[in-house]
Amino acid sequence: MTLTYVIGMDIGTSALKSIVVNKQGDVVTSHSVSYDTQHPQSGYSEIDPDIWYNAALDSLKYILTQYEPTEITGLSFSGQMHGLVIIDANGAVIRPAILWNDTRTSTEVENIKNTVGLDTLLNQTQNTVLEGFTLPKLLWVKNNEPHNYSKISKFMLPKDYVVYKLTGNIFTEPSDAAGTIMFNVKTETWATSLLQQLNIDVNICPSIIESHGYSGSLTSEITHQLNITSNIKVYQGGADNACGALGSGITDNSKQLVSIGTSGVALSIENNSKFENDGNIHYFNHCVPNQKYIMGVTLSAGYSLEWLRQLLAPKDDFTTFLTNINDSVVGGHGLVYTPYLLGERTPHNDATVRGSFIGLDANTTSLDMKRAVLEGITFSIQDSITIMRNNRIAVNDIVSIGGGAKNKTWLQIQADIFNASITTRTEEQGPAFGAAMLAAMGAQWFESFETINQAWIQFHQPIKPITSNRRSYSQLFDIYQSVYQATQPITHALSQFK
Structure with missing residues (x-):
């Protein structure tokens, strides 16, 4: 019987970590690609999002030296939350991604609170707004770089951009969308009324699918670049904290x-x-x-x-x-x-x-x-x-x-x-393991998340107070x-x- 594996990739602040997991939940291979973020001014934290994409490709190339493409059932992602990637109508990146730990948006945070009010914000999104979240970053671009804002066709979260580059398809999913503070946690839809109050076009928001939902397969350009004839399915993935929780x-x-x-x-x-x-x-x-x-x-x-x-x-x-x-x-x-x-x-x-x-x-x-x-x-x-x-x-x-x-x-x-x-955990692999679990669920290896949890996760003896x-x-x-x-x-x- 042909052995099959899934890949979980975690797009962190300073590195992309990839793991290969078999059907028993064993991590059989891991790989990491480091990169640097840029700080052009005090409080700024940015990166060219293609650095993440190239890191993902480098990891795939490494993994495919260890395994045949036919052995890889699927790939999914965990990603740092709250980052802002914006692309134009041609799919080109407009400016460097603004990261979760960027603090330039204090003015925008106060403007959001004053414009819509905390009660409305909590009603629309179930969360307050902070400097690190995506919404004030988007408004910062609108206020400070109107020439860039006017070009926006879609915004994405970090992992969603990598999925887009791999598949050509633009999606996000609820766990990452929630961290934008543009999303209604309870209804799992974009907070249209809030966006209208802030004069943001809801059409720049990506479509929502499930975290383990099928995003597409590798583009023909990428399969040619990787020199593979069979394809690999990609599943959307989740926010790093959610994937860390799932993987635990x-x-x-x-x-x-x-x-x-x-x-x-x-x-x-x-x-x-x-x-x-x-x-x-x-x-x-x-x-x-x-x-x-x-x-x-x-x-x-x-x-x-x-x-x-x-x-x-x-x-x-x-x-x-x-x-x-x-x-x-x-x-x-x-x-x-x-x-x-x-x-x-x-x-x-x-x-x-x-x-x-x-x-x-x-x-x-x-x-x-x-x-x-x-x-x-x-x-x-x-x-x-x-x-x-x-x-x-x-x-x-x-x-x-x-x-x-x-x-x-x-x-x-x-x-x-x-x-x-x-x-x-007896074998802790962080959010990348949760991403691998999402790939396994997307590939229908298990009937439920409870089943994969029982099969793949073991713990050490507890410590008591x-x-x-x-x-x-x-x-x-x-x-x-x-x-x-x-x-x-x-x-x-x-x-x-x-």
């Missing part, structure tokens, strides 16, 4: 996700049709059909740890850097860290606040600082989990992925602060939450001296 076994509300990378995410399925978002948390569509999730984000999670590593021991890797972390104690001998290096998303939506160490004294050690940073990052995610619990979502079994899942002490800190059981630690962290979390109100006006005043 989050297909219902029995488990929640905590992902600690550069930023930090807490995510839980929320299918209550009566749920009304107040704007303090994100409410998006999952890449699993008919499912939605709420998500909180801390902007400087692993970024905070990297910042401290660069200050204290830049030659150390993270394993070495965190050696002997248990020589410090819960609370870092009276030290609290707030991870607001880049401002904060959930629950404050505050771009101006900055981080702080509270409680430094002459006896503070570098290990205390390291422990306080780990705890502060985790407290920040606890802010999001608290919102979930206040919305009657039970958060008892958490799957931890990313850098926060690679250190046993940090996993115990998560269990203690979250007061929940923490488990990890330690009662004495949990009690101490409950007290420390109250102190942590008080720091924002105390320091926000101070850090705002200090900004004039930068």
